[in-house]
Amino acid sequence: MSDQAGHSPKEAERNVWILTAAQSLGGASTPIVISLGGLVGQRLSSDPALATLPVSLLNLGLALGAIPAALIMRRYGRRSGYLLGAVLGLLSGLIATFGILQGSFLVFCLGTTLAGFYAAYVQSYRFAAADNAPPGESHKAISRVMIGGLVAAVIGPQLVIWTREAMPGAPFAGSFLSQAALAALALPVLLLLRRPGSAHRAPAATAQDRPLLKILATPACALAIATGVVSYGLMTFVMTASPIAMVAHGHSVEQAALGIQWHILAMYGPSFLTGRLMARFGKPRVAAAGLLLIGISAVVALAGSDLAHFWIALILLGLGWNFGFIGGTAMLTDVHTEGERTKVQGANDFLVFGIVAAGSFFAGSLLHSSGWRMVNWWVLPLAALVLVPLLWRSARPARPAPAL
Numbered sequence: 001m002s003d004q005a006g007h008s009p010k011e012a013e014r015n016v017w018i019l020t021a022a023q024s025l026g027g028a029s030t031p032i033v034i035s036l037g038g039l040v041g042q043r044l045s046s047d048p049a050l051a052t053l054p055v056s057l058l059n060l061g062l063a064l065g066a067i068p069a070a071l072i073m074r075r076y077g078r079r080s081g082y083l084l085g086a087v088l089g090l091l092s093g094l095i096a097t098f099g100i101l102q103g104s105f106l107v108f109c110l111g112t113t114l115a116g117f118y119a120a121y122v123q124s125y126r127f128a129a130a131d132n133a134p135p136g137e138s139h140k141a142i143s144r145v146m147i148g149g150l151v152a153a154v155i156g157p158q159l160v161i162w163t164r165e166a167m168p169g170a171p172f173a174g175s176f177l178s179q180a181a182l183a184a185l186a187l188p189v190l191l192l193l194r195r196p197g198s199a200h201r202a203p204a205a206t207a208q209d210r211p212l213l214k215i216l217a218t219p220a221c222a223l224a225i226a227t228g229v230v231s232y233g234l235m236t237f238v239m240t241a242s243p244i245a246m247v248a249h250g251h252s253v254e255q256a257a258l259g260i261q262w263h264i265l266a267m268y269g270p271s272f273l274t275g276r277l278m279a280r281f282g283k284p285r286v287a288a289a290g291l292l293l294i295g296i297s298a299v300v301a302l303a304g305s306d307l308a309h310f311w312i313a314l315i316l317l318g319l320g321w322n323f324g325f326i327g328g329t330a331m332l333t334d335v336h337t338e339g340e341r342t343k344v345q346g347a348n349d350f351l352v353f354g355i356v357a358a359g360s361f362f363a364g365s366l367l368h369s370s371g372w373r374m375v376n377w378w379v380l381p382l383a384a385l386v387l388v389p390l391l392w393r394s395a396r397p398a399r400p401a402p403a404l
Helices: 009-026 029-044 053-076 078-102 105-123 125-132 138-146 148-163 173-190 212-216 219-248 253-268 271-281 283-302 307-332 341-370 372-395
Strands: none
Touching (some): 009 105, 009 138, 009 173, 029 053, 029 105, 029 148, 029 173, 029 219, 029 253, 053 105, 078 105, 078 173, 105 125, 105 173, 105 341, 125 138, 125 341, 138 148, 138 307, 148 253, 212 219, 212 341, 219 253, 219 307, 253 307, 271 307, 283 307, 307 341, 341 372
16 A cells, blocks of 8 residues: 555655665765864964854855755656765865865865755755655654764764874865765665655645745744754854864864764754654654753853863753754644645755854854853853744644645
């Protein structure tokens, strides 16, 4: 018996596992850039305020790539889009490596920007899993694909540690070369995705599909997107500044990379349970718990600058991101029809990662001008902006979802 997406349950299950494997490879690219982008920026840039620019450009590339990626996948299918994304990931690692070898800040920034375009495709793996899921099971499929981030959380930072001195006289060049290798490994994995079905080609638009602005203006859609924006934005805002702040407070590059590893493990580790938690307590409640954890992480960071303060704050930040971002993603799947999903998903990722990019730009400037404590003070009011409406919605009696 086939599910509504045109896949048998067995085939849908197979695609989810393939996407999980691809997530483990593609997801490792981002922690490499985040762990080292600011440190390489410090070495290559003459302006300290621009140290985090490579990481900010990663997020900008993700934002700028979200809508083109959605259009390419709608026209040519998800598998073709994902293969193109992996090629961009391969090129990004090679260009970033070349930038380090040549001592060129601009070339290195081009490489991290392309890594963002690759990440735009990787981020949509969760939507492909949801599209394949049987009715009512999308939140579980999303959580399972995000489990691939657990492997990425180990691969990325460990490659930083193992390969950072692989090329004599060019610190960190080996780490970005390994980033290219991971993207190359993702290509044969993505070739295993099967046609036909929504994992490959989006359904054609119909006359009943609503205009994008009308969908975005609905309270449920606006809250889902705001949850993703704030959860991901605050996580990136703090994580961008963390490695530089740790080194500035006397901790080593290895300790900073391990801190990012613990953070990313916390980001994806709860994915084993997040789907079940949403089924039991509701998506808004789980998302609200995520925003609360992000706020608590800022309180821990403000309490001191010992290694334990950094690591515990990063772990809490990762847990908060998991509940907040996956909760927001699952909430978004409830607000559009099958024919509307590609444009809504593309718009969501453009808004989320556009604001994330702006936040990471601001994080570097704020860290340079006002310090690590001020970065964390900003977290508290911004988390509260979305936490309050989530709590209000969570307290309301459950009602049947309106017809789309």
